Every structure is written in C-alpha cells, then in structure tokens.
Amino acid sequence: MKIDILGTGCAKCRALEENVKKAVAQSGKFAQVEKVEDITKIMEYGVMSTPGLVIDGKVVSVGKVLSVDEIVKLLG
Template sequence: MVIKILGSGCANCHKLEELARKAVEELGIDATFEKVTEYPEIMAFGIMSTPGLVVDDSVKMSGRVPTYEQVKRLIAEAR
C-alpha cells in the first residue's frame, strides 16, 4: 500500500502523517509513505484544500485533520 500525504508542509500535514503512520502500525499493514508537497502535483489529485490523504492513488479525505479513528477506518477500508 502506498500512502501519500498531500500538503506543502504545514502543521496539519505533519499531524495527519503521524496519525496515518500510527494507524498503519496498529493495523499491521505494510505501507510506504510519500509526501507530496508541490502544488501542481497536489492539485493533480483534484483537491484544493490541504492536508489530503491519498491511499493507492485514490483521494480519501481533504481539507481537515480527521480523528485517529477516522484515519484508521479510511486506511482499513482501502486494504
């Protein structure tokens, strides 16, 4: 599984990445993380507000930092 964190490096993006890493660990999923920080690339995913969470090239969420439970559910569903 490839998890991408979209965002130009703001505090919220770091928070989201932390949550996603924790979720992956708890779910026991083998995932690699990528940070997408350039705007043209971020926008190629079709979102306008950061942070964004992309799992295997499908956008799961954008514009807010979800709770840990939400992140876990989004990642578990994508498995």
C-alpha cells in the same frame, strides 16, 4: 498499499502525517507512506485544500486532519 499525504508543510499537514504513521502501525498493515509537497502534484489530484489523504491513488480526505481511528477504518 500506498498512502500519499498532500500538503505543503503546514501544522495540519504534519499532524495528518503523524496520525497516518500511527494508524499504519496500529493496523499492522504494510504501507508506503509518502509526503507530497509539490503544489503541482497536489493539484493533479484535484485537491485545492490541504491536507489531503490519498490511499492507493484515491483521494479519501481533503482539508481536515483525520484521527488515528478514522484513518485505521479507511485502511480497512
């Protein structure tokens, strides 16, 4: 599983990154977590508002910080 966190480094982006790491640990699943800060790459996903969350190439959240529980549900 590959998870991309889209954001330029703002507080919300960092908060989402922390929640993703906690959710992955809680779920017990193996996931490669990557922070994408390049605005061009972020725009390639069609994301205009950060933070964005991408799981296996699919944008699942834009513009908000999901809770750990919400992310665990998305991880399935």
